[in-house]
Amino acid sequence: MSWVILAGWIGLASAQQIGNLSAEIHPSLQWSRCAADKSCQQIGGEITLDANWRWLHQVEGYKSCYSGNTWDETVCNSETNCTTTCALEGAGSEYRQVYGIKTDSSSISLQLKTNIDFSYNIGSRLYLMESKTRYQTFTLLNNELAYDVDLSTVECGINAALKFVAMDVDGGQAKYPTNKAGAEYGTGYCDATCSRAQRFVGGRANMFAWIPSEHDPFAGEGPYGACCPEFAVWNSNAHSYSMSTHACVNDHYYICQGRDECDFYSGAMRYFNCDLWGCNYNPYRLGAKDFYGRGKKVDTSRKFTVVTRFSETQVAQFFIQDSKRIDLPSSPTSGLVTQDGLTAEICKKMPVVFDERDAFAEIGGWEKHKKLLSQPMVLSMSITDDHYYYNTWLDSQFPLQDAGIHKGVDRGDCYWEDSNPVAVEARYGNAKVVWSNIRFGPIGSTVDI
Numbered sequence: 001m002s003w004v005i006l007a008g009w010i011g012l013a014s015a016q017q018i019g020n021l022s023a024e025i026h027p028s029l030q031w032s033r034c035a036a037d038k039s040c041q042q043i044g045g046e047i048t049l050d051a052n053w054r055w056l057h058q059v060e061g062y063k064s065c066y067s068g069n070t071w072d073e074t075v076c077n078s079e080t081n082c083t084t085t086c087a088l089e090g091a092g093s094e095y096r097q098v099y100g101i102k103t104d105s106s107s108i109s110l111q112l113k114t115n116i117d118f119s120y121n122i123g124s125r126l127y128l129m130e131s132k133t134r135y136q137t138f139t140l141l142n143n144e145l146a147y148d149v150d151l152s153t154v155e156c157g158i159n160a161a162l163k164f165v166a167m168d169v170d171g172g173q174a175k176y177p178t179n180k181a182g183a184e185y186g187t188g189y190c191d192a193t194c195s196r197a198q199r200f201v202g203g204r205a206n207m208f209a210w211i212p213s214e215h216d217p218f219a220g221e222g223p224y225g226a227c228c229p230e231f232a233v234w235n236s237n238a239h240s241y242s243m244s245t246h247a248c249v250n251d252h253y254y255i256c257q258g259r260d261e262c263d264f265y266s267g268a269m270r271y272f273n274c275d276l277w278g279c280n281y282n283p284y285r286l287g288a289k290d291f292y293g294r295g296k297k298v299d300t301s302r303k304f305t306v307v308t309r310f311s312e313t314q315v316a317q318f319f320i321q322d323s324k325r326i327d328l329p330s331s332p333t334s335g336l337v338t339q340d341g342l343t344a345e346i347c348k349k350m351p352v353v354f355d356e357r358d359a360f361a362e363i364g365g366w367e368k369h370k371k372l373l374s375q376p377m378v379l380s381m382s383i384t385d386d387h388y389y390y391n392t393w394l395d396s397q398f399p400l401q402d403a404g405i406h407k408g409v410d411r412g413d414c415y416w417e418d419s420n421p422v423a424v425e426a427r428y429g430n431a432k433v434v435w436s437n438i439r440f441g442p443i444g445s446t447v448d449i
């Protein structure tokens with residue numbers, strides 16, 4: 001009872017708040033900044049958990065504003081009210097105990113499912129920080145990224161992703177003053193899906209007419225979506241991986257409203273802001289089915305290194321395993337040479353060969369892609385399952401109804417029906433991805449091979 005009174009009183013003061021129940025303690029994570037002469041300097045970075053995973057509760061109280069996949073209207077009942085009376089809680093030991101996130105000097109592991117008393121957590125998304133309150137940014141053009149990854153337990157239906165997104169470095173705090181939590185609390189996520197699943201968009205509660213997901217016990221969709229360009233270096237599991245570039249009409253964080261504006265498929269118009277699927281490289285999809293997987297050329301049952309080089313004309317990629325360099329395969333799919341990774345040419349040819357709409361060209365093609373590589377972006381790492389597509393776009397057949405009709409539908413050897421998240425969480429809850437030795441610097445600086 002007294003909580004309700006308190007909430008109204010505090011509500012006069014400010015906005016998307018910070019909870020005061022537990023202190024936010026960012027786990028530390030070392031990474032390396034390398035120079036042209038191949039000398040690398042250790043940077044003592046830290047990580048923060050995305051705001052959507054955090055406990056959102058009444059300011060100065062314990063009642064949840066949001067639980068399961070719904071906003072509790074007995075706690076707050078309007079966009080303004082929820083913006084002012086709900087606080088994002090800090091995480092300390094929760095990183096490990098609730099969210100399944102562990103760091104150890106230069107390595108970080110994310111586990112799919114963590115059981116907590118009578119509940120559980122699924123997945124996580126994290127950002128690398130430059131300081132307590134600012135995200136670390138990277139400008140990819142003419143640089144390269146290397147990291148080691150162990151995803152041997154990351155099964156079908158699970159996506160271990162490492163990508164760069166054009167979030168605001170302060171989480172949008174300066175632009176949207178109602179956001180008091182900022183980057184420290186992992187706010188301001190955006191990506192090329194223009195996701196409407198964010199509980200806060202532009203510093204405001206995204207709760208009006210929120211529709212809880214029919215399938216996902218923790219998610220739903222509000223009226224607003226947060227769009228921005230992204231470069232997905234790595235969507236992956238032990239069966240498949242893809243690398244993809246996703247430009248947007250606007251180069252920075254921006255808000256879309258409603259299905260018509262935010263969603264890729266909206267009636268016959270199919271209006272869109274961003275290149276949702278992106279120009280994407282997946283060797284399996286390109287016909288090189290023996291390249292990546294357990295016991296394959298890149299053997300995913302063991303740790304390996306991924307090196308990605310961002311030049312003006314190409315996003316090249318290669319692997320290192322057992323101290324040997326493994327280059328991308330040439331593709332048996334006619335008309336597609338793939339050893340070069342992503343190029344203007346392959347981005348132009350894939351939509352033709354795969355009989356797809358050329359969203360890449362519509363948004364601005366290779367020039368727009370270069371623009372996104374030229375601007376600072378935030379590094380995000382996540383592990384998730386997929387209640388909408390069962391991860392089929394990564395590791396199975398997608399779009400399923402086109403199987404046998406078009407080329408490019410086969411993305412991996414997983415069977416979609418096995419990737420229902422309920423089954424995935426029951427069977428592979430312990431799945432975890434370990435990233436380590438993240439290195440960044442000019443092309444040629446991070447590895448010696």
Ligand SMILES: *[C@@H]1O[C@H](CO)[C@@H](O)[C@H](O)[C@H]1NC(C)=O
Nearest residue numbers: 010017018019020059060087
């Ligand atoms: C949390 O505590 C700080 C410092 O005591 C205070 O400034 C802030 O207003 C409190 N926040 C809330 C939401 O109560």
Ligand SMILES: *[C@@H]1O[C@H](CO)[C@@H](O)[C@H](O)[C@H]1NC(C)=O
Nearest residue numbers: 008011073074075076077081
């Ligand atoms: C916020 O919503 C709660 C719960 O519906 C209500 O009791 C409270 O009066 C509202 N506060 C304001 C400032 O409108």
